[in-house]
Amino acid sequence: MLQKTPTGTWLPAWVPDSTVTLSVLLILCSTVQSCTGGYDGSMLNGLNILPSYTDYFQLNAATTGLNTASVFIGSCLGPLVSGIMADRLGRRPAMFWGCIFTIIGVILQTAAQNIAMFVVARIILGFGTAISGIAAGVYLSETFSSRYRAWGVGLLNDFYYIGALLAAGITLGTGQWQSTWAWRAPSLLQAVFSFLCIAILPFVPESPRWLAYVGMMEEARTVVAQTNANGIKDDPVVLAVYKEIIDTLKWEKEESRVMTPLQIAKDPVSRKRLLIGMSAGPFSCVAGNIIASYYLGAELSTAGITSTNAQLEANVVLNVWCLLCSLVGTHLISSWGRKPTAILTQVLLTICLFIIGGLSKVYADQGDSTSSSVVYGNVATIFLFQGFYSIAWTPLLYLYPPEVMNYSIRANGVAFSQLMLNSLALVLVFVMPIGIANIGWKMYMINASWDIPIIGLIYYYWVETRGKTLEEIDAIFEGHKHSDVPDVELIRTGKEKLDVPMVEHEIEREIVGMKSE
Template sequence: MGYEDKLVPHALKFRRFLDKFPKFHNIYVIACISCVSALLFGFDISSMSAFIGTEQYTSMFDLSSDVQGFVTAAMSLGSFFGSLASAFISEPFGRRSSILLCSILWMAGAAIQCSCRNLGQLIAGRIISGLGVGFGTAVAPVYGSELAPRKIRGLIGGLYQLFVTLGILIMFYISYGCSKIDGRSSFRTAWGIQMIPGFVLFVGMFFLPESPRWLAKQGYWEDAEEIVALIQANGNREDPDVLIEISEIKEQILVDEHVRAFTYADLFTKKYLPRTIVGVSAQIWQQLTGMNVMMYYIVYIFEMAGIHGNANLVSSSIQYVLNTVVTIPSLYLLDKVGRRPVLLVGAAFMFAFQFGVAGILATYAETIPEAERTSPSVTLKIPDSRKNASRGVIACCYLFVCSFAPSWGVTIWLYCSEVWGDSACRQRGAALSTAGNWIFNFAIAMFTPPSFQNISWKTYCIYATFCGCMFVHTYFFFPETKGKRLEEIDQIWADKIPAWKTASWQPIVPLLSDADLAAKMKYEHKENESDLIKSDADDNSENEKKVEQA
């Protein structure tokens, strides 16, 4: 008996407890509550960037560039392990349980950070918060996509990244205000405030329904159908969209019954290797754009541009505002323009603006004497006599963010849930690609402070080169997934269609239209409704017996 089977009685008891609370069935309300986990991700990013250059922080933590890099990266390290561990909770206990655990770990980590008395406690708090963020990033997007009507799945998926940017923005302004407080209470207060959205997420999850796909997998078909009907058609089970959704769930469950032996090693076989390379590299490229350098260490960047004190924090805040605002159009672009054009244009612009920052710093910045350095990571700056050069660096940073946010910022999370096609590899493929994102996030956060110290402006040349490489890789190997069913994406891989031809490609044998499929499902639904109810009753009875025996 596997560990999941042993946990079934406990999972059923916990689900019964959660189901006692009244539920929201508006998909936008559901998405907004579950995406508070993305808000936590954003909070953690800017909770450090606003303080690393302040006197209050440096007086308590006088850190070398290497140690500061590890402190910043500790969250990503925790998130790497949290994302891998999430499957051990979400499969037996359901999606809601994992997101609840996300909120609990986040609140615990925030409490440890705000009460920290030494470096070890700060790192421990960031790792624990990272574990929570890892659970949220691995489960919340899946939870939203499993509940969302397929016609707006792109929009609901894009909301996750929007909430990340909102979290970055909100926490930065909280930190900016708290930086005016004298002494260590400044960053302690800001880090303590992080517990508030964690508590909101914790309470909100009691009022959200369980994923219908998870319920169906556990044998609760009647409950699964009821949730789909309430979300998509105000409870009308005969609605065509509801019938199609239920048919897709049934097909997925039947397929999953035949692919239980699929392992991570199978992702690297001849059949799956091309899509594994695309899925994993897409997440890795997102980190190698250098965006997290702009988020975690924006204070350092603007110090190099000759901006100090309050002016630095104000300039940084504008970047966070831009990051949030320009994310919104991508929710429209993804379903109208397509994935490939958005990724290609974003990579091209980021390539140009990274080289722009490097070129201006190389030409106009001067080395700071070691005795005058306020941070070991800032070894050069543009003198006050060259204000236009300073403005040029700031403009390139702003334009870089405006290029990243609506392209590689939002698109990759959605793209990596679609590109696998084959349901046999989708779950493990998505988990592997997310783990790749977090481990490179950790590596870059570690690498950046010493790279600023040792090679200064050349750091931007490295990220610019990565942006050029990802443009080439995307053009030749990333297929278009907009408007295609998962079966069609699988056929693209099977037929080895060149990536640049996939936007106009059509399958040889067209699939049934939505109208034809709905009519077919309606007939089968009427015919099998009594059998379905009987089967669900039998399953419920069997599960109840397991609980009583436990």
């Protein structure tokens, strides 16, 4: 059964009664965003290998970098408005408009007649995916039950590899075509994910935190009940989550915390939360995966695998491997924690980069006479590297920032994290092919060297957010949470009991007080 649920926006919602069904829809709605990004990276990987694409645009190292990196120009522009859009229009409408821009970009990219048109199309595409992706990350973190938030939001970026796998398979198939449709067809199919998102949006509710902030208290409680207890509004867990939300939002309003980018700079706690939360974006970007994500062909050539078909096949296998690793990583993050998983991954990535650099140097020195064990050892290490990256950084990229940031800075803070990520990616995606072409194996050594300090920064500054609601994480930064109800997980597991009549009375009194202010 579907229940019409007010959303406070022009975009209506008919929400299923079952929490399980709704959770599936929430995941599908948001994960199509990462499918678009994964598809784009893997598609460009494939296109950069295809002669029909490189010959059509007459690409060299610089224009290859420009064509590939131009999506990050749009991805840098999108965060400038995405946080404001998500706060003012609502989380779901922001996702909708992001999808519309993405579809326009895909159509123009498919029809591109020259490098200029291709670049402009990819800027629009990047702009749209940035808006919808940021809104999706904030939306899912605010809407999903805290019990399964690690899986719900972690899968948001894990599905990057679903899109990547589809693109790898499609470019492998169309790679045999003898026309420009060898690259135009994969480009056109990139719009499918945005259409899927638009189709699912009417069947998921608006964020309960956003509804409560705009004064739609009863509607916010309905959504909390839908996402936690099959719509039962007087369930103790629902009441605890709901009271934490209204207590925390009341405190933020009393402290004059407003939802603007300037709020981030107003107090030291907000600045600290921003710096810790946004670090996931830049840290994941500079880890070293840019090479294999967009220039796998060049990386494999450096390792000694030069056949076009072999490189396309490796692209498919790599994405299957990374998908499996990201799912394992999401489990570790959920059961072990965000911080230890990130540290483990970063240590393994640094080791792998030094090994790849060393083996690539051997191949560069010995050329075709290099032992096959060196070649295959290098390829194996490349695969291990991408798998290790996927364990932590793939799920954490959208999970950690919205957890660390409180409501008033969440949307703009996540946007800032993505802005930093995409700004770095813009530079690295453009520079990497030039660096590999000019200094080869040394590029890996340089990358490994700057990864070492990141391990220390994570160990010293990151905080653990596992097992806490978004409001309970406030206690880590503020010294205490801003609600007097027991922690939700203690209530869920039966370790604490909630006085339901008393909490109902307190909620009613607080809502009346907030409306009179």
